[in-house]
Amino acid sequence: MQAVVEQVRNLLSARVTDTPFAARHPECVRFAAGGKMLRADLVLRLGRTLGRPQSFSVPLAAAVELIHAASLVHDDILDGATLRRGLPSMWRLMGTANAVLFGDMLFFLALRILAECDGELLKLLSGMGCRICEGEYLQELQVEKGSVSWEDYLKIVRLKTGALFAFAAASPVPPDRQDLRRELELAGYALGTAYQIADDFLDVRGGCAMTGKSSGQDRRLAGVSAVVVAEKCRLSPIQEVGKLLEEAQIRLRPWPEVHAVWSHYVEERIRSQISQCVSDL
Known part of the structure; x- marks a missing residue:
């Protein structure tokens, strides 16, 4: 299962690297692909049990983790938290306005991945x-x-x-x-x-x-x-x-x-x- 979790991390890294934020703030890629992956792990385990292929479960798990990461970015702005996942909080790293936009970007990346995976799940x-x-x-x-x-x-x-x-x-x-x-x-x-x-x-x-x-x-x-x-x-x-x-x-x-x-x-x-x-x- 750990190998499949790494596939999720790799997909997260690839998608966030392909955003304009990553060129100036490469730490945001580590942030998005970091964390304990608790929600992704749950998706992967249940997907395997229910006969879902990895081509379905890995993107789905990545979408879930992107939503979680986006919520953390916005939470840290609201709470004034300065450290997250062993890194400076995104608002400390790139400024409050850019962090809001980065959190929004993560939300929309999640929607894009989910639409590619199974559009019915968007509802x-x-x-x-x-x-x-x-x-x-x-x-x-x-x-x-x-x-x-x-x-x-x-x-x-x-x-x-x-x-x-x-x-x-x-x-x-x-x-x-x-x-x-x-x-x-x-x-x-x-x-x-x-x-x-x-x-x-x-x-x-x-x-x-x-x-x-x-x-x-x-x-x-x-x-x-x-x-x-x-x-x-x-x-x-x-x-x-x-x-x-x-x-x-x-x-x-x-x-x-x-x-x-x-x-x-x-x-x-x-x-x-x-x-x-x-x-x-």
Whole structure:
């Protein structure tokens, strides 16, 4: 599987290298092709299980990672974060205006790749993209409000983080298996929400060397962080994460082969990262 992930990285590098940004700022290629590739890995594993050829799954995984990278570029501008993926944030590297344009470019590169791969998925992605933006907007509203319930927090992160995991999980499913696609989409929402809870704790507890990004960069958003909201609501983050991961597993039990691949992915790529963030809380 690692060799196929490298194919995704190579495709990302090639597409971003072919943009005007790369000639002046070659670091942007490393940024776009970097990261943990969690969403791409999910696409590739499910695609293989569902009989999708690599000619389909590799471009699809690249499109998902481009959307993720674009959202990070814009998030770093909003949050004033100075480090991402071990590199200066794109707005520090090329200036705020150019970083906005670079993030936009990444979005449109993703759409182009997806259109080449399977144009029918553009409708699904556009819906998920709207949900990501809705989640970010709700987060900004809650920053202004200053008081967030756990239910408010879950709604925000389900949209802003869960939506792309949902797309990564649902998009490899053939169109004639809508029941499975729907359950994988819902499982992806749960997985992404669990991952964001852990990431909020990592932002507080992890240093730059561990995370590759600015530590404590979400101070502006502290009131809508799992760290603050869970403590205020007297909730155990471990239990909340566990419930979300279990919800995803239950949804996929009617499809044993998919369930097995999902379980292996969660154990290998997700649970260990979550554990290091919330194990002692």
